[in-house]
Amino acid sequence: MPLQEINxxxxxxxxxxxxGLSFGNLASAANALNIxxxxxxxxxxxxxxxxxxxxxxAQGIFVPLPRPxxxxxxxxxxxxxxAPDSLRPAAFSASAMWAANxxxxxxxxxxxxxxxHLTVANLRTMPHRSHEWPETHTQLRLAxxxxxxxxxxxxxxxTFGDEGAANHMRFCSSHxxxxxxxxxxxxxxxAFPARQHVEASRAIARFHGLDAERTLFxxxxxxxxxxxxxxxxxxxxxNENVLFAHEQxxxxxxxxxxxxxxxxxxVEIIEVPAASVSxxxxxxxxxxxxxLVTLPEGGMALILPEEARETPSVWTWLEAMVAGNxxxxxxxxxxxxxSMANGGGxxxxxxxxxxxxxxxxxxxxxxxxxxDGIADVVRECWPEEIAPKxxxxxxxxxxxxxxxxxxxxxxxxxxxxxA
Ligand code: SUG
Numbered sequence: 001m002p003l004q005e006i007n008x009x010x011x012x013x014x015x016x017x018x019x020g021l022s023f024g025n026l027a028s029a030a031n032a033l034n035i036x037x038x039x040x041x042x043x044x045x046x047x048x049x050x051x052x053x054x055x056x057x058a059q060g061i062f063v064p065l066p067r068p069x070x071x072x073x074x075x076x077x078x079x080x081x082x083a084p085d086s087l088r089p090a091a092f093s094a095s096a097m098w099a100a101n102x103x104x105x106x107x108x109x110x111x112x113x114x115x116x117h118l119t120v121a122n123l124r125t126m127p128h129r130s131h132e133w134p135e136t137h138t139q140l141r142l143a144x145x146x147x148x149x150x151x152x153x154x155x156x157x158x159t160f161g162d163e164g165a166a167n168h169m170r171f172c173s174s175h176x177x178x179x180x181x182x183x184x185x186x187x188x189x190x191a192f193p194a195r196q197h198v199e200a201s202r203a204i205a206r207f208h209g210l211d212a213e214r215t216l217f218x219x220x221x222x223x224x225x226x227x228x229x230x231x232x233x234x235x236x237x238x239n240e241n242v243l244f245a246h247e248q249x250x251x252x253x254x255x256x257x258x259x260x261x262x263x264x265x266x267v268e269i270i271e272v273p274a275a276s277v278s279x280x281x282x283x284x285x286x287x288x289x290x291x292l293v294t295l296p297e298g299g300m301a302l303i304l305p306e307e308a309r310e311t312p313s314v315w316t317w318l319e320a321m322v323a324g325n326x327x328x329x330x331x332x333x334x335x336x337x338x339s340m341a342n343g344g345g346x347x348x349x350x351x352x353x354x355x356x357x358x359x360x361x362x363x364x365x366x367x368x369x370x371x372d373g374i375a376d377v378v379r380e381c382w383p384e385e386i387a388p389k390x391x392x393x394x395x396x397x398x399x400x401x402x403x404x405x406x407x408x409x410x411x412x413x414x415x416x417x418x419a
Pocket of ligand 1: 017019020021022025028093095098101126231233234342344348349
């Protein structure tokens with residue numbers, strides 16, 4: 001099979017809850033301490049995958065990490081029962097669902113050794129995300145164990161924050177051709193942390209053996225981070241030769257656009273002016289956290305969250321865009337409200353890997369029948385709701401652990417990924 005884009009979605013874990021853990025992520029703060037609905041959340045994620053499979057797109061999965069993370073708590077000298085309130089929610093977080101933060105991926109045509117390279121993200125800025133990487137690394141090494149086609153790297157040392165593909169864009173005329181990779185980093189976020197450090201991005205470019213002539217580094221604008229764009233994929237998305245971005249996404253947009261026009265002669269830059277859609281509306285609606293995909297029949301579609309349709313300035317602008325003659329022809333809407341309430345839209349939930357699906361461990365590739373089996377496990381085992389105080393309940397803890405085990409068994413991953 002030729003190289004194609006495969007979207008690996010993180011299955012939303014049974015411990016999904018709202019703990020307000022991500023400072024600078026406005027949705028996470030706004031929904032702090034609300035009651036979450038893990039079962040609905042996971043079913044929404046599964047429906048999004050089903051929607052994309054029906055479009056003819058290749059789909060993969062990553063499974064939830066063991067939660068609570070007993071090992072991490074033990075390293076901190078405590079346990080799930082005794083942990084202070086400042087630590088317990090972080091140990092239970094289902095944040096690995098946002099697979100766009102799992103790793104940075106450079107497809108084979110871009111790298112010196114002709115393999116697809118993945119570097120697991122250290123996610124060191126937020127404590128609840130900083131302990132994801134070891135288990136994510138194990139999973140990546142399993143899914144992409146074919147050493148002829150893949151190389152999975154350990155994370156950049158934690159001094160330099162790295163949040164993975166959410167701060168990385170790849171441009172090309174078609175997926176199988178040598179691309180141009182753009183790493184977006186934060187310098188200052190005003191009151192909020194800049195989560196991607198330029199030194200981490202530079203290290204990844206070196207690990208992956210990228211061509212320096214075709215690798216760009218662009219700073220996020222300070223206003224964007226301050227307005228709640230804690231990752232670049234909240235204000236920009238790219239696919240093949242198209243960049244779809246907010247006017248205020250980058251610190252120096254003309255420098256970036258000039259470099260892109262030089263390196264990708266057929267690049268199409270669709271910029272949404274702040275006068276039409278404010279940064280505030282962009283971040284509230286997550287219109288840029290859409291999956292921008294090439295449809296098998298040709299043309300591109302934006303797979304958007306419901307919240308984009310509900311934001312008048314955004315929907316008016318998008319409808320006018322598709323009525324024009326541009327590369328984006330369709331607006332498709334999915335319901336991922338449970339994830340959105342923690343600041344994760346359709347694009348956050350997936351990691352794009354350009355590869356031949358036959359070279360990936362088949363247990364990580366899904367079709368509709370496999371999704372039916374996963375949905376059955378979710379209906380049977382995932383908690384219906386979690387309130388913050390429930391994290392103290394040992395029965396809930398057992399239920400969460402049992403739910404993950406049931407899923408691993410369903411996917412024949414029990415032996416490899418048991419906690
Ligand atoms: O890291 N939210 C995630 C959302 C990640 C979105 N990913 C991308 N933009 N690619 C984060 O801020 C909230 C968890 C909580 O508050 O319970 C959280 O981790």
